Amino acid sequence: GENVEQHPSTLSVQEGDSAVIKCTYSDSASNYFPWYKQELGKRPQLIIDIRSNVGEKKDQRIAVTLNKTAKHFSLHITETQPEDSAVYFCAARPQGAQKLVFGQGTRLTINP
Amino acid sequence: EAGVAQSPRYKIIEKRQSVAFWCNPISGHATLYWYQQILGQGPKLLIQFQNNGVVDDSQLPKDRFSAERLKGVDSTLKIQPAKLEDSAVYLCASSPRTDGETQYFGPGTRLLVL
Numbered sequence: 001g002e003n004v005e006q007h008p009s010t011l012s013v014q015e016g017d018s019a020v021i022k023c024t025y026s027d028s029a030s031n032y033f034p035w036y037k038q039e040l041g042k043r044p045q046l047i048i049d050i051r052s053n054v055g056e057k058k059d060q061r062i063a064v065t066l067n068k069t070a071k072h073f074s075l076h077i078t079e080t081q082p083e084d085s086a087v088y089f090c091a092a093r094p095q096g097a098q099k100l101v102f103g104q105g106t107r108l109t110i111n112p
Numbered sequence: 113e114a115g116v117a118q119s120p121r122y123k124i125i126e127k128r129q130s131v132a133f134w135c136n137p138i139s140g141h142a143t144l145y146w147y148q149q150i151l152g153q154g155p156k157l158l159i160q161f162q163n164n165g166v167v168d169d170s171q172l173p174k175d176r177f178s179a180e181r182l183k184g185v186d187s188t189l190k191i192q193p194a195k196l197e198d199s200a201v202y203l204c205a206s207s208p209r210t211d212g213e214t215q216y217f218g219p220g221t222r223l224l225v226l
Contacts (some may be wrong), residue, residue, distance in 0.1 A: 028215040032213060044155070089154050093212045099168055100212050102154030
């Protein structure tokens with residue numbers, strides 16, 4: 001079955017700098033890749049997603065890139081702010097499946 | 113739009129006891145998911161319902177876990193008997209889609225088994 005690996009497990013950046021979180025997946029036929037943000041004690045919330053027929057997608061300060069050949073996708077946050085501090089989860093949907101397989105999460109800390 | 117509701121928010125039980133969690137999805141959402149999130153890990157799917165039918169329960173430990181979604185709306189997840197390793201946050205999510213996309217999560221139930 002699908003396996004999603006996420007790196008790094010923790011990331012600390014200075015406010016205003018960029019942050020990048022990377023995920024690799026094992027099933028080359030996976031076709032949908034969302035990113036969720038989970039603030040401390042709160043529910044995971046979808047922040048951006050990308051499908052396999054697209055290489056990059058942007059939404060204000062966040063972007064996601066997909067490299068199907070290498071089977072990895074990344075979350076990019078620019079001009080980081082304190083409110084970006086949270087745990088971020090990537091996920092992948094195997095082709096033909098109706099479910100998501102999640103990565104282990106990255107705890108992002110923005111230092112003022 | 114009201115979000116996904118879950119109760120209780122916290123539960124402490126002793127091993128071998130039973131426990132039940134309740135989820136009320138967003139109105140009109142056909143698909144409902146139960147996830148187990150162990151501390152420091154990503155959510156792991158336990159069971160997926162479409163309306164009141166089970167789509168995927170391949171990772172549900174069926175010897176101790178059970179779930180139902182009567183009438184295709186609310187759902188309950190039960191553990192009987194609980195083990196120490198069941199300590200986790202149990203998240204419910206719902207979606208208006210049937211393909212795994214656009215999942216909205218509830219606040220979760222934090223279970224501690226002593």
